[in-house]
Amino acid sequence: MLDGVKHIIIVLSGKGGVGKSTVSTQLALCLREGGYKVGLLDVDLCGPSIPHLLNLEDQDVHQAPQGWIPVYADKEKQLAVMSIGFLLKSKNDSIVWRGPKKTAMIRQFLNDVYWEDLDYLIIDTPPGTSDEHITVMENLKHMRCDGAILVTTPQIVSVEDVKKELSFCERTKIPVLGVVENMSSYICPNCQECSNIFSVGGGRAMAEKAGIPLLAELPIDPRVWQSIEKRSSCVTLMPETTIAKKFSELALAVVNAVGENN
Ligand SMILES: Nc1ncnc2c1ncn2[C@@H]1O[C@H](COP(=O)(O)OP(=O)(O)OP(=O)(O)O)[C@@H](O)[C@H]1O
Numbered sequence: 001m002l003d004g005v006k007h008i009i010i011v012l013s014g015k016g017g018v019g020k021s022t023v024s025t026q027l028a029l030c031l032r033e034g035g036y037k038v039g040l041l042d043v044d045l046c047g048p049s050i051p052h053l054l055n056l057e058d059q060d061v062h063q064a065p066q067g068w069i070p071v072y073a074d075k076e077k078q079l080a081v082m083s084i085g086f087l088l089k090s091k092n093d094s095i096v097w098r099g100p101k102k103t104a105m106i107r108q109f110l111n112d113v114y115w116e117d118l119d120y121l122i123i124d125t126p127p128g129t130s131d132e133h134i135t136v137m138e139n140l141k142h143m144r145c146d147g148a149i150l151v152t153t154p155q156i157v158s159v160e161d162v163k164k165e166l167s168f169c170e171r172t173k174i175p176v177l178g179v180v181e182n183m184s185s186y187i188c189p190n191c192q193e194c195s196n197i198f199s200v201g202g203g204r205a206m207a208e209k210a211g212i213p214l215l216a217e218l219p220i221d222p223r224v225w226q227s228i229e230k231r232s233s234c235v236t237l238m239p240e241t242t243i244a245k246k247f248s249e250l251a252l253a254v255v256n257a258v259g260e261n262n
Contacts, residue, residue: 001067002110002143004117005039007258010136010174013151014161016047016127019182020151022224023250024124025053027149029233030251032079036119039070042083043106043136044126045097051085055228061086067114073231082113099131106135120258128161129168137172146258147177149215154181154202162203166210177257178213179203180250186220187242194219213257216250219243 002008011027013020021044028040042050051057051071059071061082070080084105097105115121126132137145148169152162162179169176181203186195197220207214221243227234234244235251 001112001114002121002140005115005121005143006118007120007146008123008140008143009120009146009177009254009258010123010125010148011151012125012129012133012148012165012168013127013158014163014165015153015158018127018151018153018158019218020127021049021053021124023149023151023180023182023218024122025050026224026227026233026235026247027251027254028079028120028122029227029231030235030247031120031122031255032074033233033236034251034255037078037117039080039082039115039118039121040073041109041113041121041123042081042085043109043123043132045084045102045105045132046094047126048083048085050081050083050124053228054081054231056081056231057085059086064114067112068108070113070115080115080118082109102131103135106132107139110136110139129164133168134172137174145174147175149177149180149254151180151182152203152206153183154196154198154200156199156202159202159206162206163210166212176210176212177254178215179207180215181217183220184217189221189223213253215253215257216246218246218250 011024028038032038042048054073062069070082073079150162150165152158186197204214235248
């Protein structure tokens with residue numbers, strides 16, 4: 001039930017492993033810590049990673065008369081989470097489903113979860129543009145999806161695939177909030193020297209060419225893992241780091257972009 005949801009944001013990437021779930025999770029945590037009520041919906045049915053990224057793997061979803069009660073990541077109930085990971089008996093179980101079954105599951109996630117009132121619902125998707133994406137967009141037709149965040153790494157091969165996501169957004173008429181270039185560089189925690197491990201600036205160049213905002217350039221920082229155990233954003237846990245400053249800028253940019261679109 002999405003009736004009480006003010007803003008819906010979908011997170012997309014062309015390639016796997018570029019940090020889409022990390023960006024979705026950190027954004028959700030930053031928004032919650034900014035005082036908003038947030039939902040995080042993981043529609044990656046074959047590789048759900050949100051329960052792991054929030055250290056919620058042992059949690060279960062409950063059925064109530066109102067619908068499925070999501071898992072809350074905090075006792076204040078400011079961050080509600082739904083993922084197929086909560087429905088599997090073992091985290092090693094695989095999902096071997098054809099399109100119609102995936103479609104039915106995602107419809108249930110969108111229609112049967114009792115989200116209550118939310119300021120933001122962030123939808124983390126699998127890589128590419130497949131059944132999951134089409135189902136989400138079809139079911140959001142009569143609701144407004146505020147926009148998409150496209151996540152890429154700087155390499156050409158990832159940036160090229162993000163162009164397909166841009167075309168998907170055009171065809172499904174979702175506004176693009178902007179691009180996040182993840183793993184832009186590596187900043188040595190000891191000497192602070194910045195190394196560009198991959199090619200430089202692919203996300204920025206693509207954003208400029210497409211005329212869409214570059215929302216953030218996030219460095220590689222292995223300390224992003226600290227966030228998992230504490231269920232807190234990098235911004236709260238290590239505010240002095242570059243990655244925390246960049247995530248904070250990203251959350252602000254998203255709030256502003258969604259506000260402008262209304
Ligand atoms: N900026 C970063 N600094 C350090 N590690 C990162 C960063 N971004 C992502 N990672 C790590 O990279 C791995 C892949 O990230 P993540 O699971 O978020 O990618 P994804 O695009 O959602 O992957 P999938 O395609 O499987 O859904 C994870 O181990 C994550 O912790």
